Amino acid sequence: MTIPQSRVRNCSIIAHIDHGKSTLADRLLELTHTIEGRQMMSQVLDSMDLEREKGITIKARAVHLEYKANDGETYALNLIDTPGHVDFSYEVSRSLQACDGAILVVDAAQGIEAQTLANVHLALKEGLEIIPVINKIDLPSAQPEVVMEELENVLAIPREEVILASAKEGTGVPEILEAIVARIPPPKGSPDAPLRALVFDSHYDPYKGVICYIRLAEGTLHDHDVIRLMASGAETELLEVGVFRPQLVPLETLRAGDVGYVATGLKNVREAQVGDTVTTVANPASEPLPGYQEAKSLVFAGLYPLSGPDYPLLRDALEKLHLNDASVTYEPESSVALGFGFRCGFLGLLHMEIVQERLEREFNLDLIASAPSVEYRVQLTMNRGWVTVDNPAKFPDVGDIETIEEPWVHLGVVTPDRYIGSMMELTTNRRGSFTNLEYLDPQRVHMHFELPLAELIVDYYDQLKSRTQGYASMEYEESGYRAANLVKLDVMVAGEPIDALSLIVHRERAQTTGRQLTEKLKELIPRQMFEVPVQAAIGSHVVARETIRAMRKNVLAKCYGGDISRKRKLLEKQKEGKQRMKRVGSVEIPQEAFLAILRMGDE
Amino acid sequence: MVYAGSAARGPSSRVEAYVGALLTELSLRADALDALFGARPPLETVYIGGGTPTLLPSASIAAVLSLVRTRFGIAPGAEVTIESNPGPDERGSAAALVAAGVNRLSLGVQAVDPELLRRLGRRHSADDVAAAVGEARAAGIRSVSVDVLYDAPSQSVAAWGETLDASLALGVDHVSAYALTLDDPDLEGLTGPLGDHLPTRAGARRWRSAAVLEQSEDRAAEQYLLAVSRLAAAGFRGYEISNWGKPGHESRHNLVYWQRRPYEAVGPGAHAFDGVTRRWNAARLEGYLRALGGPAPSLVLPPGGSEVVDGADAAAERVILALRLDTGLPLAEAAAPGSPLEPHLAWALDAGLLEVAADRVRLTTRGRLLSNELFSRLV
Numbered sequence: 001m002t003i004p005q006s007r008v009r010n011c012s013i014i015a016h017i018d019h020g021k022s023t024l025a026d027r028l029l030e031l032t033h034t035i036e037g038r039q040m041m042s043q044v045l046d047s048m049d050l051e052r053e054k055g056i057t058i059k060a061r062a063v064h065l066e067y068k069a070n071d072g073e074t075y076a077l078n079l080i081d082t083p084g085h086v087d088f089s090y091e092v093s094r095s096l097q098a099c100d101g102a103i104l105v106v107d108a109a110q111g112i113e114a115q116t117l118a119n120v121h122l123a124l125k126e127g128l129e130i131i132p133v134i135n136k137i138d139l140p141s142a143q144p145e146v147v148m149e150e151l152e153n154v155l156a157i158p159r160e161e162v163i164l165a166s167a168k169e170g171t172g173v174p175e176i177l178e179a180i181v182a183r184i185p186p187p188k189g190s191p192d193a194p195l196r197a198l199v200f201d202s203h204y205d206p207y208k209g210v211i212c213y214i215r216l217a218e219g220t221l222h223d224h225d226v227i228r229l230m231a232s233g234a235e236t237e238l239l240e241v242g243v244f245r246p247q248l249v250p251l252e253t254l255r256a257g258d259v260g261y262v263a264t265g266l267k268n269v270r271e272a273q274v275g276d277t278v279t280t281v282a283n284p285a286s287e288p289l290p291g292y293q294e295a296k297s298l299v300f301a302g303l304y305p306l307s308g309p310d311y312p313l314l315r316d317a318l319e320k321l322h323l324n325d326a327s328v329t330y331e332p333e334s335s336v337a338l339g340f341g342f343r344c345g346f347l348g349l350l351h352m353e354i355v356q357e358r359l360e361r362e363f364n365l366d367l368i369a370s371a372p373s374v375e376y377r378v379q380l381t382m383n384r385g386w387v388t389v390d391n392p393a394k395f396p397d398v399g400d401i402e403t404i405e406e407p408w409v410h411l412g413v414v415t416p417d418r419y420i421g422s423m424m425e426l427t428t429n430r431r432g433s434f435t436n437l438e439y440l441d442p443q444r445v446h447m448h449f450e451l452p453l454a455e456l457i458v459d460y461y462d463q464l465k466s467r468t469q470g471y472a473s474m475e476y477e478e479s480g481y482r483a484a485n486l487v488k489l490d491v492m493v494a495g496e497p498i499d500a501l502s503l504i505v506h507r508e509r510a511q512t513t514g515r516q517l518t519e520k521l522k523e524l525i526p527r528q529m530f531e532v533p534v535q536a537a538i539g540s541h542v543v544a545r546e547t548i549r550a551m552r553k554n555v556l557a558k559c560y561g562g563d564i565s566r567k568r569k570l571l572e573k574q575k576e577g578k579q580r581m582k583r584v585g586s587v588e589i590p591q592e593a594f595l596a597i598l599r600m601g602d603e
Numbered sequence: 604m605v606y607a608g609s610a611a612r613g614p615s616s617r618v619e620a621y622v623g624a625l626l627t628e629l630s631l632r633a634d635a636l637d638a639l640f641g642a643r644p645p646l647e648t649v650y651i652g653g654g655t656p657t658l659l660p661s662a663s664i665a666a667v668l669s670l671v672r673t674r675f676g677i678a679p680g681a682e683v684t685i686e687s688n689p690g691p692d693e694r695g696s697a698a699a700l701v702a703a704g705v706n707r708l709s710l711g712v713q714a715v716d717p718e719l720l721r722r723l724g725r726r727h728s729a730d731d732v733a734a735a736v737g738e739a740r741a742a743g744i745r746s747v748s749v750d751v752l753y754d755a756p757s758q759s760v761a762a763w764g765e766t767l768d769a770s771l772a773l774g775v776d777h778v779s780a781y782a783l784t785l786d787d788p789d790l791e792g793l794t795g796p797l798g799d800h801l802p803t804r805a806g807a808r809r810w811r812s813a814a815v816l817e818q819s820e821d822r823a824a825e826q827y828l829l830a831v832s833r834l835a836a837a838g839f840r841g842y843e844i845s846n847w848g849k850p851g852h853e854s855r856h857n858l859v860y861w862q863r864r865p866y867e868a869v870g871p872g873a874h875a876f877d878g879v880t881r882r883w884n885a886a887r888l889e890g891y892l893r894a895l896g897g898p899a900p901s902l903v904l905p906p907g908g909s910e911v912v913d914g915a916d917a918a919a920e921r922v923i924l925a926l927r928l929d930t931g932l933p934l935a936e937a938a939a940p941g942s943p944l945e946p947h948l949a950w951a952l953d954a955g956l957l958e959v960a961a962d963r964v965r966l967t968t969r970g971r972l973l974s975n976e977l978f979s980r981l982v
Contacts, residue, residue: 527820529954529973552824554975557782557845559927561860562799562874565881565910566791568920574979 078259087348101184108142187257195219234271295327297345304341415472430455624895633674645676652686657695697742748777756817931965
């Protein structure tokens with residue numbers, strides 16, 4: 001069964017987090033009988049455990065549907081579900097490049113959110129046809145009229161184009177399918193030209209090697225073709241070619257416009273990177289496709305194995321994870337306190353948390369993360385030029401620093417207007433400044449701020465959510481570097497400097513931060529067998545000090561005939577607890593302490 | 604060891620059934636040992652405890668000890684202990700206990716402060732304690748021990764001192780001082796149908812979660828140190844982390860546990876050890892009675908479980924139990940390659956947890972208070 005290129009449609013689903021993308025994807029799979037009801041598991045495309053648990057999509061997922069339209073013809077629809085969280089715009093933009101159209105999902109009760117705006121701008125930049133869908137119209141709080149008004153005013157989307165839907169109940173879903181067929185153009189590109197296929201995602205399979213998710217721009221690909229990856233130069237005979245339904249289903253050929261996968265058998269992840277172009281050795285293309293801009297890491301932190309001998313395991317795990325998630329960067333580093341590990345770059349704080357959790361779960365590692373940092377630019381004295389520093393521990397000595405610059409962001413916040421004051425206070429307290437705001441509707445505003453990125457990554461998002469009862473949403477983009485009066489704050493525990501706890505802070509707030517940090521550490525580090533001073537210092541000048549009093553008593557009072565095995569098990573538990581801590585000098589420090597800076601806002 | 608659990612409380616018909624089952628289990632256990640070993644040396648110690656066995660009719664206690672004597676043998680000069688509470692309706696007749704063969708009494712005093720006793724749900728007073736000790740002495744009980752409690756909810760160091768002083772003033776021979784331990788046997792998985800603990804009742808759970816907020820690590824350490832100095836001054840030897848005795852009054856029965864020697868046990872929730880295997884009876888009385896209460900041909904040993912402790916576990920256990928005692932273990936053994944203690948010896952000496960005295964390694968007072976810091980490295 002071959003579906004001609006004129007009846008292929010490639011589209012993404014874009015939305016703010018929680019607006020119902022994954023549920024809509026589930027309904028489309030059901031309605032096209034891609035998955036039968038009894039196999040249907042809620043949120044089929046969120047295949048990571050972590051995604052189902054957190055209820056968010058982290059990775060873009062592709063699926064191939066066959067749909068018999070009202071015109072009697074069968075169409076091939078390739079659907080790519082995308083992440084909605086602010087950290088993952090990079091994944092979204094990559095997916096959009098493999099598409100000709102996008103379904104924009106907006107929650108009928110929530111309306112336009114920050115991420116809706118950001119995603120629409122990405123889609124328009126790619127020149128995609130947009131199918132606007134107002135979802136969750138079954139909710140009692142749904143206000144489709146208001147949301148249509150917003151779409152019209154803010155994004156110039158005519159209300160006639162909007163489809164009203166409830167993915168949960170299935171209303172509007174047939175209309176969405178018809179709109180995909182009618183409004184999204186078929187892919188261009190000749191099936192007879194030399195093959196050029198863009199690798200837009202990949203994962204590693206222990207049996208089939210690197211599996212590349214590809215969109216064919218031109219040409220035709222047969223199973224068992226010998227392919228070349230144009231950037232890496234790697235050549236390999238394919239093990240398999242096919243489409244996602246959503247599990248991998250082998251086919252004999254893929255043609256220009258198709259979205260599918262190739263099983264390369266390659267073992268080395270570097271030979272088939274996301275953004276590379278696949279061509280055939282027999283009839284090679286002369287020019288690769290434009291590929292992707294490399295993901296830009298905004299947040300950096302050290303990841304260290306809890307036990308030193310796990311270092312090679314962590315290296316392998318990062319290599320494999322990198323194949324699934326090209327936006328993580330990593331390079332070896334060492335810390336006096338934590339030993340050997342990797343300096344990793346992340347798209348944001350949630351991304352960092354997810355990467356750490358995936359490494360721990362999928363590769364069975366116990367990790368410690370150092371405090372997150374941004375990338376500073378430091379001009380050295382005596383005309384020695386500029387250096388970039390993403391690790392406070394590696395900051396040059398005060399005497400070597402001429403000036404320091406730090407990254408800033410444009411921050412967009414969508415919030416009910418009753419929180420305008422609270423948002424202004426939150427942002428200006430963090431050295432940010434308010435630019436302007438516009439009303440999306442009579443009750444909701446889109447506020448614009450300028451803010452140092454370093455202030456954003458430290459629990460800004462949590463604060464924003466808690467100060468607005470969860471109503472506000474945000475997105476941000478880099479806006480360049482600015483000079484700043486910053487100093488390095490060092491932390492000493494029992495007299496030993498803990499490099500992994502060093503921070504870069506604004507000079508005026510160094511003392512306050514030092515005090516909050518030492519207080520938090522006192523709370524997070526359990527009592528030891530001796531008194532432990534915790535100090536924060538700028539250079540040799542101590543700005544804050546707390547003391548963790550010595551542990552007085554840890555004893556099992558009773559141990560008789562019936563207790564012995566039980567007490568042994570309790571001791572084993574205590575031992576496991578200790579093994580989850582990092583010994584620095586003579587002090588055992590729990591993992592959470594290294595992230596104390598993120599938790600200073602907690603009470 | 605005869606373990607009563609809570610079975611001694613309840614309607615008399617159930618108590619009768621329980622005593623019958625206990626006698627049956629004693630016979631079955633003795634049969635099993637006879638089949639394995641034939642002739643055995645008589646018992647050096649007998650302990651009737653867990654709950655308040657003195658609630659049982661004196662005749663029942665006499666019957667149990669009589670059957671123990673017939674089937675297991677009790678060595679001349681053996682230590683025969685019974686646990687008791689000081690309340691007039693709980694402590695039974697000291698004279699009858701002596702007549703049955705008891706020569707050591709372990710009294711659950713806990714405290715002398717009426718407010719704390721009420722909080723702990725105890726029915727006795729300080730006067731009852733004095734009366735109980737007096738009766739025991741008059742009946743000829745050779746050795747009297749008291750259990751006392753520190754780190755109790757809101758218990759001041761001074762109040763604890765009064766409990767210690769009151770006990771010493773009565774001329775007792777032995778003191779067991781325990782920190783109140785508010786653990787959760789349910790969480791530890793000990794309360795299933797075959798577990799050795801009964802499930803925690805909702806009321807008890809509420810009591811514990813309130814009480815734990817009124818405990819204090821620092822205060823408990825002060826209280827322990829007070830016990831160490833006050834009992835030493837009164838001529839007691841702190842021969843185990845929680846136990847002090849006048850010379851010759853150490854609990855010979857409990858030393859069996861710490862020296863890891865074998866012991867037999869009967870009763871719901873009781874634990875036995877043969878040197879390799881620990882065996883326990885399930886704590887639930889219904890299952891116990893069902894197994895042992897039927898007509899003779901259908902009798903079976905009660906439900907329960909067992910666990911083999913060998914290799915590294917046994918070696919670690921041996922060191923931990925030895926270190927609970929003031930005799931510790933020989934330095935040569937502790938420092939021998941392969942000893943579980945050897946890799947941690949230098950650290951523990953340096954941290955002031957261990958000391959060397961007369962070629963033996965033992966816990967310091969600081970080491971006793973922080974013993975889990977060392978022990979958790981050994982398992």
